Amino acid sequence: MRKNLLASLFVLVAVAGCVESPSEPGEQNDAFHPGLQYAGAIAIGNAGQPSIELSAPLFPDATVFQMFQDPSVYPMLSDADRDALLDDIRTFEELVPLCAPTHPAIKQQSPGGPPLTQAEIMTNYDEVARCGYEDFGAKPYWIPEHVNDVDICAAKLGADWHLPTEADIAALQESDFAFFEATLALPGQDQFPSHFYYSLDVYVRGADSTLALGNLAPQTDHVVPLPVSGAAMNELYIGNGKPIGLRCLRF
Numbered sequence: 001m002r003k004n005l006l007a008s009l010f011v012l013v014a015v016a017g018c019v020e021s022p023s024e025p026g027e028q029n030d031a032f033h034p035g036l037q038y039a040g041a042i043a044i045g046n047a048g049q050p051s052i053e054l055s056a057p058l059f060p061d062a063t064v065f066q067m068f069q070d071p072s073v074y075p076m077l078s079d080a081d082r083d084a085l086l087d088d089i090r091t092f093e094e095l096v097p098l099c100a101p102t103h104p105a106i107k108q109q110s111p112g113g114p115p116l117t118q119a120e121i122m123t124n125y126d127e128v129a130r131c132g133y134e135d136f137g138a139k140p141y142w143i144p145e146h147v148n149d150v151d152i153c154a155a156k157l158g159a160d161w162h163l164p165t166e167a168d169i170a171a172l173q174e175s176d177f178a179f180f181e182a183t184l185a186l187p188g189q190d191q192f193p194s195h196f197y198y199s200l201d202v203y204v205r206g207a208d209s210t211l212a213l214g215n216l217a218p219q220t221d222h223v224v225p226l227p228v229s230g231a232a233m234n235e236l237y238i239g240n241g242k243p244i245g246l247r248c249l250r251f
Contacts, residue, residue: 035183036121038109040092040128041250042183044176052172054180054216056092056125057197057245058156059138064088068143071235082146086155090138092128099131106131122186129197140196140243144226145233147203148211153248161248164214165205168249169222177218202247213244 032048040056065088068074077085100106106127107120116124132138146152153161180200189198204214204223211226211233228237237244 031115033118034179035118036125038116038121038124040125042180044179051251052176053250055153055157055161055248055250056128057140057199057202057247058152059090059132059140059196059246060085060142061088061090062137062139062141064137065141065143065236068234068236071231074143074145074234079149082150083155085146086150086152089152089156090132090136091156092125095128095132095136095138096124099128099135102135103127103131125197126186126194129194133193133196140199140245141236141238142203142244142246143234144203144211144228144237147246148233152246157248157250161250163203163205164216164247164249166207166212166214166223168251169204169214169216172222174218177216177222181217196243196245199242199245201242201244203244216247 032043032045032050034043034045034050037043037053041053043050043053045051064085096106096108100108106124107116109116147163151162153163177200184198184200186198189195200216202214202216203226204212206212206223213224213226215222215224227240228235
């Protein structure tokens with residue numbers, strides 16, 4: 001379906017391959033420890049169980065999504081076409097095995113093997129961030145209306161994941177935001193192109209059900225109006241030097 005869509009509407013666009021996740025998102029049989037997880041999420045919790053998980057950012061394949069620089073394209077798509085675009089959205093877990101052959105610093109978890117150390121997980125995060133951008137065109141360039149129309153979090157990560165809501169964010173404590181920021185205080189956070197993976201600017205479902213801009217860093221306005229509206233919602237949003245990422249929440 002995706003190939004037919006792209007072939008019929010945009011002949012010049014190169015189609016990226018569909019990748020299946022090697023396991024259930026976040027699947028890990030080892031004892032839980034708060035912080036950065038093997039599948040890329042930041043987890044907060046105690047008593048051996050995560051209470052909040054914030055996913056690594058999902059990114060669209062820019063070689064496919066560049067077609068939406070023309071704002072007249074997205075409204076032409078059917079609901080099925082919009083769902084088909086999910087095949088060109090990359091998750092952290094998909095990128096780990098894809099990137100490992102060309103990024104030898106990435107270490108994969110072996111079934112039944114010992115858990116990775118926090119240092120190894122941190123290295124994986126930075127290497128996947130770099131590889132996703134350079135090798136797979138994974139950039140934080142979204143069509144806001146697509147984020148609004150399609151439940152991308154549930155489709156890509158599982159039914160228990162969702163786009164953060166304004167109510168979710170209101171329920172978090174400043175200590176939670178500080179934990180997110182501290183967890184991502186890694187060496188590559190300010191380096192291009194991997195810095196996109198460290199941003200805490202995210203899409204949020206507002207109290208009125210419209211999209212808003214969330215900031216999950218501490219001591220800031222955590223939900224503000226989205227910088228784009230109207231017809232611009234159908235256009236590829238690349239930001240003004242500060243693109244918005246798509247992270248998902250699970251409680």
